[in-house]
Structures are given as structure tokens and as C-alpha cells.
Amino acid sequence: MRIPSATPLALAAATALAGSLLVTAPASAASHQGGLHLGRIQYDSPGKDTRTNASLNAEWVDIHNNGTSKLQLKGYKLKDNTGYTYTFPSYTIGAGKTVKVHTGKGRNASGNVYWNRGSYVWNNTGDKARLIKPNGKLQDSCSWTKSGKGTKNCH
Secondary structure, eight states, X not given: OOOOTTHHHHHHHHHHHHHHHHHHHHHHHHTTTOSEEEEEEEOSOSSOOOOOHHHHHXXXXXXXXXXXXXXXXXXXXXXXXXXXXXXXXSOEEOTTOEEEEESSOOOXXXXXXXXXXXXXXXXXXXXXXXXXXXXXXXXXXXXXXXXXXXXXXXX
């Protein structure tokens, strides 16, 4: 089939338009994970649920800062369906960094904070984690049902 001479110009315009749409598409897709969000959750600690501190600390939630600047998490809350709540103390998470919130006891350090509980938080058969801003607005949430693996990738 022969292409009319006006078609290359129309083709160039269509290509430019498609290119501009492609440039904007990642920005809207990135907003889903932009800034602070729940990453991966280990809701069923490996092995038997013995309630030892090691087993409790093997239950955790990763919170990831996908933004371009560090964030102060003081006052942010992590909640489950039952209402168990972890409130962040003064803690700064760097841009592109992750902090792991462990259920058991420990000393907060870079990349790891501890809920200091003596019992499990996340239900193995299904639950929902909520990350709530200090102003009470929902930042992110992630729910699961029993998958056999005991982990959930939220994003």
C-alpha cells in the first residue's frame, strides 16, 4: 500500500503526542507508591508461633519512603483491624529508605523499630495494615488473606 505524502507529517505528530503521553504516564503510576507507603509485611512469622521474642520480631511491616527527601515519622501510626496501634516516636526515614516495624521487643535503630509487644499483632488468616498520618488521615493500607507464604507485598 502506498503512503500519501501528508501521512509522514501526521505520523510525526502522532508519535510526538504518544511520546508526551508516555512521559506523563509514569508520573501517575508512580503516585501510587510516591512518598511514604507500606512495602512488605511478614504477617506470619516463620515456624511455630511460640511467642518468643525472636518469633515476635519475625513478624514485621516494612514502611518505605519512595520520596526524594527524608521524612520525620513522629506521630505516624500503624494499625491493624483489631485496633492494635504502634505510634512512631521521633524517627527520621531517609529518601529511598525502609524502616521495619517489628512486633516484639528491641532497641530502635536505623532501619528497625520495635512495637515492644508480648503477643502477635497481624492475623495469619487475614488482616489489614493501615499507615495513618499524625493528622489522622490514611496514608496507605494493605490487606491480605492467608496465602500459605505468610508474607504480603503491598506495592
